[in-house]
Amino acid sequence: MTSQRKAFTASPPRILSIAGSDPSGGAGIQADLKTIASLGCYGMCALTALTAQNTKGVSEIHITPTDFFRSQLQTLWEDIEIDAIKIGMLGNREIINALHEELKDRRIQNVPIVIDPVMVSTSGSLLLTHDSINDLIKLLLPKCYLLTPNLPEAKQLLEHAKSSIRIENDGNLANLMLAAHHLTSLGPKVALVKGGHHIWKRSQLEANLKEIGISVEGENVEEEKYLGAEVLQGSWQSHKLIVVRTDLEPYADVLSSGRHDQDPGTVADVLYDSIKDQLTIFVKPHVQSQTTHGTGCTLSSALASNLTSSASLTSVVHTSIQYVQRCISRGLSDLGRGVGPLNHLCGIQPRPILQPIDVPLCDSERFPLCSRLISCSLPIWRAFTQHPFVAGLVGYTLPRESFIYFLKQDYLFLKHYARVWASGASSFTVGSTFERIATFAGIAAEMASEADNHVKICQRWGISRDQLETTVESSATLAYTRYVLDVSRSGDALELLAATGPCLLGYGEAGRWIKKEQSKRGALDRSSEQAAAFQDWVEYYAGEEFQKIVRDGIQNMEKYAANDPPSLKRTANLQRIWDAAIRLEIGMWDEALNTQLRRDVLSS
Numbered sequence: 001m002t003s004q005r006k007a008f009t010a011s012p013p014r015i016l017s018i019a020g021s022d023p024s025g026g027a028g029i030q031a032d033l034k035t036i037a038s039l040g041c042y043g044m045c046a047l048t049a050l051t052a053q054n055t056k057g058v059s060e061i062h063i064t065p066t067d068f069f070r071s072q073l074q075t076l077w078e079d080i081e082i083d084a085i086k087i088g089m090l091g092n093r094e095i096i097n098a099l100h101e102e103l104k105d106r107r108i109q110n111v112p113i114v115i116d117p118v119m120v121s122t123s124g125s126l127l128l129t130h131d132s133i134n135d136l137i138k139l140l141l142p143k144c145y146l147l148t149p150n151l152p153e154a155k156q157l158l159e160h161a162k163s164s165i166r167i168e169n170d171g172n173l174a175n176l177m178l179a180a181h182h183l184t185s186l187g188p189k190v191a192l193v194k195g196g197h198h199i200w201k202r203s204q205l206e207a208n209l210k211e212i213g214i215s216v217e218g219e220n221v222e223e224e225k226y227l228g229a230e231v232l233q234g235s236w237q238s239h240k241l242i243v244v245r246t247d248l249e250p251y252a253d254v255l256s257s258g259r260h261d262q263d264p265g266t267v268a269d270v271l272y273d274s275i276k277d278q279l280t281i282f283v284k285p286h287v288q289s290q291t292t293h294g295t296g297c298t299l300s301s302a303l304a305s306n307l308t309s310s311a312s313l314t315s316v317v318h319t320s321i322q323y324v325q326r327c328i329s330r331g332l333s334d335l336g337r338g339v340g341p342l343n344h345l346c347g348i349q350p351r352p353i354l355q356p357i358d359v360p361l362c363d364s365e366r367f368p369l370c371s372r373l374i375s376c377s378l379p380i381w382r383a384f385t386q387h388p389f390v391a392g393l394v395g396y397t398l399p400r401e402s403f404i405y406f407l408k409q410d411y412l413f414l415k416h417y418a419r420v421w422a423s424g425a426s427s428f429t430v431g432s433t434f435e436r437i438a439t440f441a442g443i444a445a446e447m448a449s450e451a452d453n454h455v456k457i458c459q460r461w462g463i464s465r466d467q468l469e470t471t472v473e474s475s476a477t478l479a480y481t482r483y484v485l486d487v488s489r490s491g492d493a494l495e496l497l498a499a500t501g502p503c504l505l506g507y508g509e510a511g512r513w514i515k516k517e518q519s520k521r522g523a524l525d526r527s528s529e530q531a532a533a534f535q536d537w538v539e540y541y542a543g544e545e546f547q548k549i550v551r552d553g554i555q556n557m558e559k560y561a562a563n564d565p566p567s568l569k570r571t572a573n574l575q576r577i578w579d580a581a582i583r584l585e586i587g588m589w590d591e592a593l594n595t596q597l598r599r600d601v602l603s604s
């Protein structure tokens with residue numbers, strides 16, 4: 001049982017939180033692990049300290065003995081590859097020095113490190129001794145990719161580092177920008193200074209934006225591009241400057257329990273990316289809430305999780321901020337008697353329409369629609385493209401009967417798919433041009449060639465085309481194919497592309513993922529008939545010919561979207577279709593893995 005489970009394990013991105021424990025579950029490693037899991041990643045932790053605390057405050061702190069702290073890390077390094085690290089409460093100098101030593105390990109040299117410089121808890125307890133701040137600056141900031149202080153913490157760090165820069169604590173955007181910029185000279189490549197302590201009237205913030213040369217109307221307003229935000233561009237003191245606003249209607253409706261009066265107040269965070277020399281101001285509505293315990297922990301672990309995608313830094317930060325905003329707005333206000341925790345798991349309940357973007361597969365600037373659809377479906381997207389069925393093809397541990405079962409069903413599936421494209425080519429709608437007819441008919445023809453590949457693989461086991469043709473269609477195949485046919489008849493071209501996109505893009509990604517995983521394992525024994533058949537399948541989907549079809553498919557979708565940019569409502573509908581198709585894809589693979597159970601009810 002154990003080894004079988006292991007054979008089918010496809011790990012999601014692995015995030016390590018190095019932080020303290022909060023037994024009330026709102027902050028520290030407890031918040032981190034919930035955040036990481038709800039963003040579709042696998043969370044681990046090494047404890048720097050035990051605290052006794054609840055929603056009202058911290059009553060006691062017990063710092064982990066240094067040797068034991070190091071031992072936790074070494075035990076992880078020697079076994080598990082880590083994709084991102086988040087560092088939170090450190091407690092004292094001994095822990096900082098021990099961590100500094102451990103971070104020298106060559107196995108984690110390229111892992112992005114996010115540091116939340118936790119100094120004082122919301123309730124006022126000291127979580128880092130004063131004499132530790134210089135060590136934090138000297139030993140850990142040079143290792144840091146992304147530092148996430150709030151403005152008072154940023155000010156303290158700069159003062160301890162004897163920076164010549166003086167920051168006022170008034171939330172003025174210029175202060176946030178100066179702080180973010182100067183903090184990167186202490187080592188971090190990127191600094192995100194959180195301005196949540198200062199609540200602006202929207203009109204004041206707009207005046208402040210104007211003062212620094214960003215206008216809210218006019219030429220530098222870039223149209224919303226599926227980002228779920230209004231994006232403005234400009235410059236400040238020779239740095240490129242972007243403003244991402246989610247405080248304006250209709251974006252602000254993401255906070256369903258927030259206030260909806262004229263001016264609910266606005267807060268701003270500032271990011272400085274020293275690699276691009278670019279500042280980004282994230283302006284968001286102030287969420288009227290008493291449930292903010294653990295906000296910093298949650299944001300930094302969301303950032304570490306989202307950094308494992310290949311999204312641009314701006315969209316990683318935007319995505320993470322939006323996640324935290326939602327968790328605060330749905331916070332658990334009556335959990336205890338003090339400051340309640342965020343609702344970390346609200347993100348895995350049915351999603352509101354405007355999810356922020358994040359781009360695991362394609363570039364958000366060149367492919368805004370596809371990257372948006374993928375990022376908003378990320379947990380199920382990963383469950384699909386790295387499904388245990390797919391994972392079983394990496395080392396050929398997938399049961400043979402599951403594979404054959406799937407090929408037979410997929411053969412039927414492809415036939416219905418060809419019908420879908422042919423009907424898309426023949427339907428006469430406003431967008432019915434020769435180009436569209438030719439594209440759609442061309443895709444129908446590609447289905448035939450994919451089906452031929454299935455026939456070729458099946459022949460290895462003496463299964464003929466006739467047998468494939470007479471296979472009984474399973475419930476998962478019926479559900480998926482008829483759903484797509486339904487969309488093709490009742491929807492427009494873009495909806496059809498959203499329904500079929502997961503199949504095309506997902507198989508392309510699965511093929512590439514299997515090859516990548518195989519290359520990590522070194523030489524595989526391909527001498528058995530089974531291994532050869534599995535590998536034929538892998539090579540087909542990872543091969544350049546299929547990958548080109550995927551790229552063309554992405555471009556085709558983007559072209560349709562660019563010609564007739566979907567409104568927010570239509571984008572939300574495309575997302576629903578896309579998500580449904582992913583769930584149906586997962587259903588086909590689930591079913592194939594459960595063939596033993598089905599044998600009695602389906603003739604093969």
Ligand SMILES: Cc1ncc(COP(=O)(O)O)c(N)n1
Pocket residue numbers: 019020021022027028029051053088089118120121122123127292293294295296297
């Ligand atoms: C273990 C631990 N880590 C971090 C915080 C800071 O969180 P907050 O500022 O919300 O109190 C905390 N209270 N406990």
